[in-house]
Amino acid sequence: MTVLAPDHQRILGVLDERQPAGKGxxxxxxxxxxxxxxxxxxxxxxxxxxxxxxxxxGWLLQETSGMFSAGRRPVAVPGAAPSA
Structure with a gap:
């Protein structure tokens, strides 16, 4: 996560804290x-x-309602071979 700017790390931190507590x-x-x-x-x-x-x-998830939650989704990397 250190590859991200400090502001982005703080946003991820807020959302990551909620996940173990089962909060939405x-x-x-x-x-x-x-x-x-x-x-x-x-x-x-x-x-x-x-x-x-x-x-x-792909660092977090955005709901259709515009809400954000912790979690990672796979992101296609240009030039990378597809995983099977």
């Missing part, structure tokens, strides 16, 4: 609050943007 996914606003950023639109949108980027890259 979070909205970007809830992640922002847990990070101590508050609920201003700019802060929430910044968290949402970073969380979406993490989901696109």
């Amino acid at each position: 996914p979070l909205k970007a606003r809830e992640i922002a609050v847990d990070l101590g950023l508050g609920t201003t639109a700019a802060k929430v949108e910044g968290v949402r943007s970073k969380a979406r980027r993490l989901a696109e890259r």
Whole structure:
């Protein structure tokens, strides 16, 4: 996880803490609050943007409702042989 920027690591940390406790996914606003950023639109949108980027890259899962949860999904690597 050290390959990620510190802000991205903090978002993953918030979501990873919830998983063992059996808690469900979070909205970007809830992640922002847990990070101590508050609920201003700019802060929430910044968290949402970073969380979406993490989901696109397979670091976490994004629900259809726009909520985020810990977990990894396989991501295709260009030029890599498909696994069988």
